[in-house]
Amino acid sequence: MTTSTTSMIEVSHLGKRFGSNQVLRDVSLSVEKGQAVALIGPSGSGKSTLLRCLNLLTVPDEGTVRIGEQSLTFTGAATRLPKDAVLAGFRARTGMVFQHFNLFPHMTVLGNVMEGPVTVLQQPKAQAAEKARALLAKVGMEHKADAWPDQLSGGQKQRVAIARALAMEPKVMLFDEVTSALDPELVGEVLRVIQSLAEEGMTMLLVTHEMAFARDVAHRVAFMRDGVIVEYGPARQVIEAPREAATQAFLARFH
Numbered sequence: 215m216t217t218s219t220t221s222m223i224e225v226s227h228l229g230k231r232f233g234s235n236q237v238l239r240d241v242s243l244s245v246e247k248g249q250a251v252a253l254i255g256p257s258g259s260g261k262s263t264l265l266r267c268l269n270l271l272t273v274p275d276e277g278t279v280r281i282g283e284q285s286l287t288f289t290g291a292a293t294r295l296p297k298d299a300v301l302a303g304f305r306a307r308t309g310m311v312f313q314h315f316n317l318f319p320h321m322t323v324l325g326n327v328m329e330g331p332v333t334v335l336q337q338p339k340a341q342a343a344e345k346a347r348a349l350l351a352k353v354g355m356e357h358k359a360d361a362w363p364d365q366l367s368g369g370q371k372q373r374v375a376i377a378r379a380l381a382m383e384p385k386v387m388l389f390d391e392v393t394s395a396l397d398p399e400l401v402g403e404v405l406r407v408i409q410s411l412a413e414e415g416m417t418m419l420l421v422t423h424e425m426a427f428a429r430d431v432a433h434r435v436a437f438m439r440d441g442v443i444v445e446y447g448p449a450r451q452v453i454e455a456p457r458e459a460a461t462q463a464f465l466a467r468f469h
């Protein structure tokens with residue numbers, strides 16, 4: 215199960231269908247340790263499904279998914295579903311933040327960030343609280359530690375959601391359109407947090423419609439259409455001088 219590459223995330227020949235809808239077709243992608251890759255593409259092209267396959271919220275039909283040293287291969291009907299412990303191990307390695315804030319409404323901000331470390335990692339509460347406060351400071355939310363989720367703006371909720379994911383000490387972070395549901399004036403504060411994580415060397419794969427952000431913050435950009443990665447390359451090149459006609463057509467919508 216060990217490999218000699220330096221990539222932290224590796225997906226090979228991934229396939230996924232829902233009924234007769236082939237959503238991912240032979241998708242291969244790797245993210246080097248410490249790098250950020252932005253995944254762009256039209257709605258319905260399979261971006262969220264690819265992210266979900268990385269932490270096995272969605273189980274691929276075929277192909278291999280590797281996070282760090284842990285890998286799983288899927289072979290269609292013959293695949294034996296991984297044991298719960300393996301699934302849990304995979305999920306613990308990948309912190310995921312979604313478009314729609316999914317903070318626990320009945321817990322304070324601090325409680326949200328402590329929950330995983332206390333219940334899953336079995337950390338002592340005092341230690342989890344101390345770490346949670348440090349993570350809240352990192353996302354600029356320490357002053358709201360005792361607030362309830364419904365007292366926060368959308369941008370603040372997303373920053374807490376990022377702190378909550380980081381509390382599990384993931385090897386990689388997956389961001390799925392985390393600013394798409396925000397009012398425009400709140401987008402920047404969330405992107406700045408993601409940018410600082412990228413600058414610190416967090417390995418990440420992020421789905422975004424913020425093309426300037428993808429260009430400036432990601433190391434590489436992958437353009438996906440109809441379940442296929444059509445183009446993959448250095449961020450600036452893909453965003454500013456895409457080679458494929460499909461990428462050019464997609465990006466033209468953002469000008």
Ligand code: ADP
Nearest residue numbers: 232235237255256257258259260261262263264
């Ligand atoms: P994107 O994130 O790029 O918008 P998705 O990965 O969400 O695309 O969806 C890709 C395709 O898979 C769409 O046609 C969508 O309807 C379908 N799909 C996604 N999840 C499911 C599911 N759980 N069951 C059935 N179809 C799904």
Ligand code: MG
Nearest residue numbers: 261262263391
């Ligand atoms: Mg999506």
